[in-house]
Amino acid sequence: MAKKVIIVGGVAGGASAAARLRRVNEETEIIMFERGEYISFANCGLPYYIGGAITQREKLLVQSVSGMKNRFNIDIRIKTEILAIDPVKKKITARNLVTGKTYDESYDTLLLSPGASPIKPPIKGIEAAENLYTLRNIPDMDKIKAFVDQRSPKHAVVIGGGFIGLEMAENLIDRGVDVTLVEMSNQVLGPLDFEMAAAVQEHLVQKGVKVILNDGVSSFENQGKTVVLTSGTKIETNMVLLAIGVKPENRLAKEAGLEIGQRGGIVVNEYLQTSAPDVYAIGDAVQVSHYMNGEPVQIPLAWPANRQGRIVADTIMGKKTAYKGTLGTAIAKIFDLTAASTGLNEKQLMQAGVVYKTVHVHPSSHAGYYPGANAIALKMLFSPDDGKIYGAQAVGKDGVDKRIDVLATAIKGSLTIYDLPDLELSYAPPYSSAKDPVNMAGYAAVNILEGNVETIQWHEMEQMITNREEIIDVREPEEYEMGHIETAVNIPLSQLRDRMGEIKNKKVIIYCQAGLRGYIASRILVQNGFKPINLDGGYKTYSTAVM
Amino acid sequence: MAKKVIIVGGVAGGASAAARLRRVNEETEIIMFERGEYISFANCGLPYYIGGAITQREKLLVQSVSGMKNRFNIDIRIKTEILAIDPVKKKITARNLVTGKTYDESYDTLLLSPGASPIKPPIKGIEAAENLYTLRNIPDMDKIKAFVDQRSPKHAVVIGGGFIGLEMAENLIDRGVDVTLVEMSNQVLGPLDFEMAAAVQEHLVQKGVKVILNDGVSSFENQGKTVVLTSGTKIETNMVLLAIGVKPENRLAKEAGLEIGQRGGIVVNEYLQTSAPDVYAIGDAVQVSHYMNGEPVQIPLAWPANRQGRIVADTIMGKKTAYKGTLGTAIAKIFDLTAASTGLNEKQLMQAGVVYKTVHVHPSSHAGYYPGANAIALKMLFSPDDGKIYGAQAVGKDGVDKRIDVLATAIKGSLTIYDLPDLELSYAPPYSSAKDPVNMAGYAAVNILEGNVETIQWHEMEQMITNREEIIDVREPEEYEMGHIETAVNIPLSQLRDRMGEIKNKKVIIYCQAGLRGYIASRILVQNGFKPINLDGGYKTYSTAVM
């Protein structure tokens, strides 16, 4: 007899699973329940329809109910909410939100892909805030767009400096709305480390966003028209966009007694099976293992949801397929910048007590002599033992996605930093340099591990300055004049061999703009009996972070 | 005592080696000889200065003689040609081209990076052709640019449809010159396979280039103002750009008795050592092993030259480092298109007698609903035994470089097609889709090897049509009307389950636009007792290739 599979949630994870289930088996009875009016829509596109980059609303509907029915012969029940699941009797209770009718439906296998919902903490005055929005689905989007279209707000407060917060800041600015961004931690974009996020913050400010860090919302007054921060600051505004993160939609699972992780994600094994044998769960709702270290994490992104949907369908159809964990590759466009990351960041490594090394490089997105080249700030974290790549982050105007994708691939291929110089990447002037930025990061990292250079990180400089260590700026005088580390003395690299006598101490800190000249200077000095230490990432990384 | 290293050639390979030699060792005496006036220039940028995209000539000079001297303390002797090498006495003979003075210089180690020179066959009338140019270095560029600037040619014949030929065609068109491209083989861009190159040809024609394939030059008449083709066609023109390939600069090596490969490249071992123990050679002048199969090849590109320069310096300084072969990753911008490839192509696999499978997909460069998305034609070749990736090619307006780089990295990480769906690549709407094109190629390839679909290639269709096999076009009627395979009957995928009865034979060829719907149709049909065969890459690949 044909199997009966019920799916809860009809968007990224759910619809992907349904499609693959049908491709694997024509006979299976597949019922897909969706609480909302739309299935298979592009959550990730929502900010851009508000901002106007996407002009046709229907483009966000990747599959319509009828299209999906015709192509995949799936029983799709929209506007129908699953109220409860009974993993013992293997049935669910559904309510048709139009008719109000409630009914039970039995299943052989149940798949949960209910997603996550925006966190909305019980801040004082939040319920009365009429102008406060969160963004998760098409109706949310419609409401925000209608408000912006009809009320032409002059000012908005975006609360939360994550991907969605920043995307909304940009899209509101594109609509002519002044934006104040409020972020509780000391940086935007949590997946990046501080100095990398600093470059994004600088850009936000350039684009007219007022960025407030280290401050949270303590209350809303005046129906949300006044946002009161923990610091006491009051901001008058026309609208509030709350984007401080999402929490897994775990109510059904919880009430059915399924195991839930510490941070609320449904616990699943490598086959995406919950603690109830015939119940599977995927997407934003689940807790997964981090690809790098197996730690339980929640990484609410579309790739994992789609991948898990594909995999779980195979498993349900009898071909057990393991999910190998989430690497957390993430990216966002922030005005003219792209910020992306993969693997673990420095904060995570420190927290996990992992010993690591860091390298920062600032290579050009493509050949400097070809128009449109821009520096990419690229940071890589790796093991001092075997050169294993732990993670990478990049910020720049162009070519950031490519380098992070190459590094994400390198990680999955178990390549180490020693392999990166050997990556033969495509080169012509409009696309890269003969040594690609990833090659360059590899070279620089290998030099650190092979002892060709000793480096110091931007956050360690404070101590050096305080200690009055000797610091040499090896850039050209014009560069030095434009800004330098206060206690640094200028000896340009091109004169270093002749002016080495001016250096007083064996131990000397060297820096240049991006790290390259400092490295060359180090090579010269170390062979002349000095103990040079090169500022990793140069003045560029340092000044972005400390200023 | 300090070692004395002599380098012949001061550009990509030579200058890279010199720089690294110095970083490794301050004491080594390094003499770099360069026949021309410039060292360390950007060969790859030359076409774009002629075309006007690069406006400052000095930008092409990556390092000046004085800059390189100051930074790296290298004895640089420009306008000095090495006339002979004596590997037994370990000395070279140099001639200062300004003074005419000839002198000997001894070495401990000699490094040859003399590059390659444009092939200029003894075609009748070639010597008398005053308007005939080749492009290799700055003086060549200056001459061509001066001719275009001063003489405003109306028409040019570009001979050779390789990377440089196409780049020059584009840059001449940018300067308002009408271009006829003459290519002897049946396609442009040899590294691509026929159907992939066909897309490039289509684009060239759209951009106003007159493309003549399967025809060569038999003679030049009228001081080069008439180009006579093998077919008898005569083309009247104002200028001729000859770009039919390069040949290794092997004269020095040959005369010194060093081993030379069949196609003229200097033979080196994995340490880039020639048959004379203290003589090393790198760059365009050498024959290398192909990374995929170890076959001897000549791949005159900048990445290998730079990489080999770095590696050979380490080996010379006592840290033996092997060059792992060249994968042949290559890319070119052709007007609005990018064409790129890595690894082996189908022609090479066939020639080598390797059994392989092919997949073509046409995914969107980024989310279709976000502005600027364009289909990428992506072809992948892989082993039917273990899914090993042999090579990949891509053509499209955007995101081609990224996908080829990811695949080049996957190859170097020994990932197979089975690993590609698991690549967690960065996704936000401006950059990709939740399933990246590389994931998609992986999924489609796995489906072939796992027997989820049987496919047929575009070049096998002719036979099917002749055999009067049943062919079903599963696209929508509007698509069918716009063009279809003559003998094909239209049954849209959305109606297939209901209209299956109209299909007469078990064996039936299915196709759609890109391959996806044909695959879904195959899945439906195979489970209903048919033996469907899906046209790989769909009507898109097919019609590009056969029309």
Ligand SMILES: Cc1cc2nc3c(=O)[nH]c(=O)nc-3n(C[C@H](O)[C@H](O)[C@H](O)COP(=O)(O)OP(=O)(O)OC[C@H]3O[C@@H](n4cnc5c(N)ncnc54)[C@H](O)[C@@H]3O)c2cc1C
């Ligand atoms: C504004 C925005 C921008 C984003 N941008 C990106 C991006 O750029 N890149 C990226 O990787 N990810 C992005 N994401 C995240 C991505 O959309 C999610 O990770 C992905 O959609 C998760 O898939 P899912 O199937 O788990 O949940 P969803 O796609 O949210 O689907 C869950 C569905 O289940 C339904 N549901 C829940 N409970 C029930 C119930 N009891 N009964 C019936 N139906 C129910 C919900 O109505 C919902 O439609 C973005 C998300 C948002 C909101």
Ligand SMILES: Cc1cc2nc3c(=O)[nH]c(=O)nc-3n(C[C@H](O)[C@H](O)[C@H](O)COP(=O)(O)OP(=O)(O)OC[C@H]3O[C@@H](n4cnc5c(N)ncnc54)[C@H](O)[C@@H]3O)c2cc1C
């Ligand atoms: C127009 C053009 C576009 C290109 N575009 C690309 C591209 O987009 N991507 C890519 O990867 N590659 C490209 N290349 C190829 C790339 O430039 C070469 O692969 C690379 O420069 C090879 O480095 P090399 O050191 O072997 O030779 P070269 O860089 O050519 O250097 C060799 C030098 O040796 C000198 N020399 C030779 N013999 C002697 C002698 N006897 N005495 C003294 N000096 C001598 C020559 O004068 C020459 O300057 C392009 C090349 C050209 C010409």
Ligand SMILES: CC(C)(COP(=O)(O)OP(=O)(O)OC[C@H]1O[C@@H](n2cnc3c(N)ncnc32)[C@H](O)[C@@H]1OP(=O)(O)O)[C@@H](O)C(=O)NCCC(=O)NCCS
């Ligand atoms: C639209 C949706 C239902 C599609 O699911 P899907 O059918 O699995 O995905 P696609 O349309 O991308 O097709 C992928 C399938 O086609 C195959 N395929 C793709 N291109 C192909 C080609 N050219 N030839 C042959 N097969 C091809 C793949 O192998 C894969 O099939 P498989 O899983 O059986 O191996 C689902 O992705 C969805 O709802 N997306 C929107 C929601 C969302 O993801 N939101 C978050 C991001 S904004």
Ligand SMILES: CC(C)(COP(=O)(O)OP(=O)(O)OC[C@H]1O[C@@H](n2cnc3c(N)ncnc32)[C@H](O)[C@@H]1OP(=O)(O)O)[C@@H](O)C(=O)NCCC(=O)NCCS
């Ligand atoms: C200009 C040229 C001499 C430079 O050679 P180079 O010094 O080896 O190369 P780069 O300037 O890219 O620097 C690379 C070095 O800097 C290091 N580096 C780069 N960025 C760094 C950073 N931020 N911090 C520390 N080190 C860094 C690398 O590790 C590498 O050093 P290593 O080889 O000792 O490991 C040579 O590449 C050349 O002549 N190029 C032009 C010609 C050419 O390539 N033509 C063909 C293409 S158009």
